[in-house]
Amino acid sequence: MLELKRITKVFNEGTADEKIALGGIDLTLSPGDFVTVIGSNGAGKSTLMNIISGRLSPDTGEVWINGRNVTSLKEHARARYIGRVFQDPMAGTAPHMTIEENLALAYNRTKRRTLRFGVTKQKREWFRETLRTLHLGLEDRLTAKVGLLSGGERQALSLLMATFTKPDVLLLDEHTAALDPARAELVTELTKEIVAKHRLTTLMVTHNMEQAIRLGNRLIMMDGGQIIFAAEGKEKEELTVERLLAEFQRIRGSQFASDRAVLSQ
Amino acid sequence: MWTAMFSSVEAGLIYAVMALGVYLSFRVLDFPDLTVDGSFVTGASVAAVMIVNGANPFAASAAALLAGFAAGVVTGLLHTKGKINPLLSGILMMIALYSINLRIMGKSNIPLLQEETVIKQMTAAWQQAGWDDVLNRAVSFTGFAPRTWAVLVAMAAVAVVVKGMVDWLLKTELGIAMRATGDNQPMVASFSANTDGLIIFGLGLSNALVAFSGALVAQYGGFSDIGMGIGMIVIGLASVIIGEALFGAHSVVRATWAVIGGAIVYRLILALALRVEFLETSDVKLITALIVMAALIVPNLWAAQKEKRRKRRKAEQLERGEAVAGAETNYKSV
Numbered sequence: 336m337l338e339l340k341r342i343t344k345v346f347n348e349g350t351a352d353e354k355i356a357l358g359g360i361d362l363t364l365s366p367g368d369f370v371t372v373i374g375s376n377g378a379g380k381s382t383l384m385n386i387i388s389g390r391l392s393p394d395t396g397e398v399w400i401n402g403r404n405v406t407s408l409k410e411h412a413r414a415r416y417i418g419r420v421f422q423d424p425m426a427g428t429a430p431h432m433t434i435e436e437n438l439a440l441a442y443n444r445t446k447r448r449t450l451r452f453g454v455t456k457q458k459r460e461w462f463r464e465t466l467r468t469l470h471l472g473l474e475d476r477l478t479a480k481v482g483l484l485s486g487g488e489r490q491a492l493s494l495l496m497a498t499f500t501k502p503d504v505l506l507l508d509e510h511t512a513a514l515d516p517a518r519a520e521l522v523t524e525l526t527k528e529i530v531a532k533h534r535l536t537t538l539m540v541t542h543n544m545e546q547a548i549r550l551g552n553r554l555i556m557m558d559g560g561q562i563i564f565a566a567e568g569k570e571k572e573e574l575t576v577e578r579l580l581a582e583f584q585r586i587r588g589s590q591f592a593s594d595r596a597v598l599s600q
Numbered sequence: 601m602w603t604a605m606f607s608s609v610e611a612g613l614i615y616a617v618m619a620l621g622v623y624l625s626f627r628v629l630d631f632p633d634l635t636v637d638g639s640f641v642t643g644a645s646v647a648a649v650m651i652v653n654g655a656n657p658f659a660a661s662a663a664a665l666l667a668g669f670a671a672g673v674v675t676g677l678l679h680t681k682g683k684i685n686p687l688l689s690g691i692l693m694m695i696a697l698y699s700i701n702l703r704i705m706g707k708s709n710i711p712l713l714q715e716e717t718v719i720k721q722m723t724a725a726w727q728q729a730g731w732d733d734v735l736n737r738a739v740s741f742t743g744f745a746p747r748t749w750a751v752l753v754a755m756a757a758v759a760v761v762v763k764g765m766v767d768w769l770l771k772t773e774l775g776i777a778m779r780a781t782g783d784n785q786p787m788v789a790s791f792s793a794n795t796d797g798l799i800i801f802g803l804g805l806s807n808a809l810v811a812f813s814g815a816l817v818a819q820y821g822g823f824s825d826i827g828m829g830i831g832m833i834v835i836g837l838a839s840v841i842i843g844e845a846l847f848g849a850h851s852v853v854r855a856t857w858a859v860i861g862g863a864i865v866y867r868l869i870l871a872l873a874l875r876v877e878f879l880e881t882s883d884v885k886l887i888t889a890l891i892v893m894a895a896l897i898v899p900n901l902w903a904a905q906k907e908k909r910r911k912r913r914k915a916e917q918l919e920r921g922e923a924v925a926g927a928e929t930n931y932k933s934v
Contacts, residue, residue: 388790414792427790429783432776440780443773444791450769453776496791 336536337364337387337504342396344382344560356382357393358560364504369530369537371547373579374557380540383557384508387538389413401503415445418502418535420493420510427493430482434473434492437481438462441496465499469525487518491525498529505530507539511546519543526550544576558587602744606752608871612864613755614816615835617762619843619863620856621809622836625672627855628770629802630782631679634690634833636810638697639671641829643811645701648710648824657718661815668811669804671697676800701826708826717819719751726750751820758816762809763856769805770852778802779852810836831885834892839863841895866891 342360347353357379364370374380385391387398389410397406400416421427428437439453439462454462459477466474469491473484481489490510498505507526511519527550530537541547547554554571556564556579563586566574618640625633643664650660671693678689702708726732727748736745746752769775777793778801788795810832818824843862849855866888873879873887917924 390789411789411792411794414790417790419790421787426784427787429780429787431783432779436776436779439773440776440788440793441791443777443793448773448777448793450772450774452771453773454771 336366336368336401337362337538338397338399339363339383339387340397340399342383342386342393342398344379344386344391344393355560357386360396360560360562362555362562364536364538366536367534368553369535369551370539370553370555371551372538372540372555372557373542373544373547378557379560380557381508382560384419384506384538384540387504388417388419388506416503417506418444418497418500418504419506420490420497420508422509422512424486424489424493424513427496428481428489431480433478434466434481434484435459435462435477437492438465438496438499442500444500444502465495468528469495485518487514487521490514490518490522494522494525494529498533498535501533501535503536505535505537507537507541509540509542512542523550544579548574548576548579556583558583563587602742603746604871604875605868606744606746608867609864610751610755611817611820612867613752613759613860614813614820615839615867616759616813616860616863617816618810618813618832619836619839619859620759620762620766621806621813622833623840623856623859624766624806624809625803626837626840627849628779628782629799629806631686631799631803632690632833633672633675633803633806634687635671635675635693635697635803635807636690636833636836637829637831638694638701639668639807639811639829640814640817640832641701641824641826642671642697642704643668643814644818644824644828645704645710646811647815648712648818649704649706651712651715651717651819652710657716657721657819661718661812661819664815665808665812668814669808671811672803672805672807673800675807676796676803679803680796680799698826705824705826710824711822712819712824713822717822718816719754719819722754723748723750726753755816759860763860766856767853774798831888834885834888835866838866838888838892838895841892842866842869845895845899 339360339362342357343355344357345353345355360379360383372380372383382391386393389405389408389412393406397404399405400413405413405416419427429440432440435454439458442458443453462477463474466477471488471491473488473492481492484492490513494510510526511522514522523546526539529535537551539547539550548571552571553565553567554574555562564579564582618636622633622636625631625636646667647657647660647664650663651657655663675689675693678684678692679686682689684692727750732749735749739745770779777788777791778798780788780791781793781795781798781802785795788798814829817828839862840859841862842865843849843858843860844855846865847854847858847861849858869891870884870887874881874884879887914924
């Protein structure tokens with residue numbers, strides 16, 4: 336479904352600040368795969384997400400989605416195949432527009448935008464039904480401005496907006512990191528539910544090792560722009576935070592660098 | 601007095617079309633577009649030149665609309681494809697249009713007093729129908745009778761039709777994406793909307809309305825002049841900001857009504873200010889700037905005052921030992 340072929344990306348090449356963000360990433364996701372990605376700050380996780388979504392273009396290598404080479408497609412053109420949720424709850428929604436208008440915008444992700452009304456009676460009914468699956472009572476607040484929602488509500492709405500049109504690939508970029516533990520738990524559960532329901536091919540970056548182990552059928556660990564550890568199936572199921580940390584130490588010969596990663600185990 | 605008020609409302613309605621254009625760029629796209637100062641004159645120039653050369657004034661006004669659209673598209677291209685900062689794109693286009701407008705007119709002023717204009721044709725049709733008598737009888741108790749109601753009614757109709765079209769556009773799938781572009785641009789791209797295209801199209805529409813308004817103003821005032829666009833963006837902003845402050849902008853439909861109202865109120869304030877002995881016609885730009893400043897600053901002061909009073913009231917209530925919302929210990933915060 337998603338295929339990355341020898342992706343490299345170097346920032347500030349030829350200067351003192353040169354940084355190899357990605358050093359030849361090969362990764363293939365089969366339909367329905369749910370891959371969690373962990374790694375310390377600067378490991379290249381975000382760069383990887385941005386390259387898949389088309390916000391950044393790789394120096395070399397190719398991105399394939401559903402058997403199609405999308406490397407040269409701009410972000411908005413590629414978004415027809417990709418749903419994305421960002422870390423910042425403010426990033427995934429338009430705050431001065433209503434809930435139903437936000438959903439209408441997301442509804443058109445896979446369709447050409449026309450001069451027909453964005454919110455129709457029929458769509459409104461459907462939005463209401465879909466919102467009900469979040470169990471947040473948002474279905475009764477269709478005409479409320481999204482800026483009035485709490486961070487958790489906005490992130491749940493972002494998740495819904497990214498997924499209800501069943502994207503070929505779902506990218507979750509630390510989408511629970513900015514929430515308090517209770518809200519993060521809620522959004523994590525919703526993620527699990529929605530991904531399972533639509534059998535979405537998902538790539539989720541997280542700093543939370545416990546979350547990375549609990550969700551998905553595959554796990555990869557990145558460091559210094561490379562995938563240094565991968566587990567799937569039974570091996571993934573038997574992983575523990577301690578084992579992951581030990582694995583990292585064994586491969587890199589150093590402590591897992593990020594204090595955040597340690598803090599959130 | 602009545603006459604001055606009456607012509608203020610007439611002018612306000614014509615300029616309301618321009619203000620709706622500014623609303624599209626400034627509020628919807630969050631793009632402070634200074635092209636307006638140039639494209640307003642472009643509209644006036646194109647219409648004037650065509651009318652002087654014998655074109656149908658309605659066709660000339662439509663051509664002005666298209667010319668404005670083209671100007672806005674260029675500004676949009678400068679910003680999106682040329683990666684030039686929004687303010688600078690507008691300023692560059694404004695200054696370029698100054699020369700282009702002189703080229704279009706061939707001189708700095710074209711009088712239209714002797715020509716057939718949209719205003720004259722509509723007034724003639726209106727008077728033939730004899731509707732002035734009806735309306736004058738209706739307001740006879742005021743002792744005031746304008747020379748004709750035609751311009752007021754026709755321009756009100758134009759403003760309302762344009763408003764309706766703007767409202768409709770902003771509710772379509774395309775319009776929703778356009779509004780979201782002004783609200784949260786990175787997010788819109790992740791929902792497969794071409795933000796560059798939306799900005800270019802939106803600025804085109806905005807300047808089309810501005811140029812159309814310029815064409816009407818030229819026909820209303822009886823001339824097109826190279827300097828008639830100076831400060832036009834500020835007048836547009838004044839209308840938008842006054843309107844929002846007075847009438848609110850919770851929804852699109854409400855906001856566009858507010859813009860029309862703001863354009864009229866601005867003209868009324870200006871007319872009143874000019875009646876002050878000390879002020880002269882040459883002070884118009886200064887008055888405009890002061891109106892905008894007041895419209896921006898006063899609501900903030902008001903809100904701050906209100907907040908202060910609310911807090912003081914609460915403190916007093918607490919002192920008197922009354923129940924105060926939010927003051928009891930509350931552990932069930934979610």
